[in-house]
Every structure is written in structure tokens, then in C-alpha cells.
Amino acid sequence: MKKEKAFAQYREMIEAADFESGIPEEFKSIPKDTVEQLKKLNMTISAAESLTAGLFQSSIADIPGASQVMEGGFVTYSDEAKANLLHISSDIIKKYTVVSPTVAQVMSESTAKINSADIGVGLTGVAGPDPLEGSPVGTVFIGVYDRKIDSCIVREFHFEGSRRAVRLKSVIIAFVLVQKLIQE
Structure with missing residues (x-):
């Protein structure tokens, strides 16, 4: 319960923050903190990114020692x-659309399994400027999968701001979700 409350606070702070000119100072340590936690736990991570187009993985690679935790990704x-690449059935995509919790979950599970990583992250959504498949701009689904315990958490977000702001908020909240999962 305490962790869920802490996550809710982070979520509110991230949703309200101005990401138009980049990641605000108060959130810049989150990727590094996540990588350090993964190192301490001797865990690896992989990601499958759609709307963020590699920003999550790039944020990991910016941190010295990233090779100790990053297995690769898509x-x-x-x-x-x-x-x-991820072997997601076209039937799943047709039934749920790519902007869905189901696709975020399958993305996170597939990237972890394909890359033999402990943690898999799947990011899918609509950065804009136009809606996609009936989902408004700012709709984001993030899945975080722990392969060792075969457990996945998926969360839905509705971020405001420019295309860049939506993408950056998605990356930072994905790191927060990874922290939440590995600390449980």
C-alpha cells in the first residue's frame, strides 16, 4: 500500500510537471537510480518501445555501467x-489496437523473453499530434514484466503537453514503474 501511494505521488508530480524544454531537474536522477538498483540486484533489463522510439533505452545507455544491466531492445x-520483431499476433493488434494495455503487456513480456532479460518494459501510446485508433493524444500504456516471477504490471496514463513532453513523461514514469516492480 505504501509503495502504491508513493507511485501515485510520483505520477501526479510527473503529470503536472513541465517537460516542454526537457526533463525537469527533480526527475533527472530517476534513470540513474533505476540502473543502480538493477545493478545492486544483479538484474538485467530490455525494452520494446513504440511512441518513445528508443528514448527509454537511450536514457539507460547514457548512464556509465549501463552494459551491466542492458540486454538490448527494440x-x-x-x-x-x-x-x-516481438512476435505479437496480428489478431491481438486487431482486437485490442496497439494503444492498449494488452499490447503493452505483450511488448514487455516479449522483449524480456527474446533478450533473456530479467525485466521487460513495453511502451505504447499516442504522442500526437493526431489521435490514433480512437485514442486521444497523450494516451500511454506502459507494461513492466518481471521474467523471474512471471508477473507484469501495466498502467494507463493520459499526459498533456507537446509530443516531446508526452514522450519524456512516458520514459520517466516507465523508470518509476521499474523501480516499483523491483522493490516489491
């Missing part, structure tokens, strides 16, 4: 890339 911007 940028699966199109439906075809999700199907070909």
Missing part, C-alpha cells in the same frame, strides 16, 4: 515491426 513503431 523500437517497434509500426504494427508490422511489433509482429515481426
Whole structure:
């Protein structure tokens, strides 16, 4: 319960913050803190990114020692890339759309399994400027999967701001979700 309350506070802070000119100072340590926690736990991570197009993985690679935790990952911007690289059934995509909790979950599970990583992260959503498949701009689903215990958490977000702000908020909240999962 305490961790869920802490996550809710982070979520509110991130949603309200101005990310238009980049990641605000108060959130810049989150990726590094996450990588350090993964190192301490001797855990590895992989990601499958759609709307963030590699920003999450790039944030990991910016941290010295990232090679100790990063197994690799995917940028699966199109439906075809999700199907070909992550082996997501076109039936799942047709039934749920790519902007859905189901696809975020499958993305996180697939990237962890394909890359033999302990943690898999899946980010999918609509950065804008136009809605996609009936989902408004700012709709984001993030899945974080722990392969060792075969458990996934998926959260839905509705971020405001520019395309860049939506993408950056998605990256930071994904790191917070990873921390939440590995601390449980």
C-alpha cells in the first residue's frame, strides 16, 4: 500500500510537471537510480518501445555501467515491426489496437523473453499530434514484466503537453514503474 501511494505521488508530480524544454531537474536522477538498483540486484533489463522510439533505452545507455544491466531492445513503431520483431499476433493488434494495455503487456513480456532479460518494459501510446485508433493524444500504456516471477504490471496514463513532453513523461514514469516492480 505504501509503495502504491508513493507511485501515485510520483505520477501526479510527473503529470503536472513541465517537460516542454526537457526533463525537469527533480526527475533527472530517476534513470540513474533505476540502473543502480538493477545493478545492486544483479538484474538485467530490455525494452520494446513504440511512441518513445528508443528514448527509454537511450536514457539507460547514457548512464556509465549501463552494459551491466542492458540486454538490448527494440523500437517497434509500426504494427508490422511489433509482429515481426516481438512476435505479437496480428489478431491481438486487431482486437485490442496497439494503444492498449494488452499490447503493452505483450511488448514487455516479449522483449524480456527474446533478450533473456530479467525485466521487460513495453511502451505504447499516442504522442500526437493526431489521435490514433480512437485514442486521444497523450494516451500511454506502459507494461513492466518481471521474467523471474512471471508477473507484469501495466498502467494507463493520459499526459498533456507537446509530443516531446508526452514522450519524456512516458520514459520517466516507465523508470518509476521499474523501480516499483523491483522493490516489491
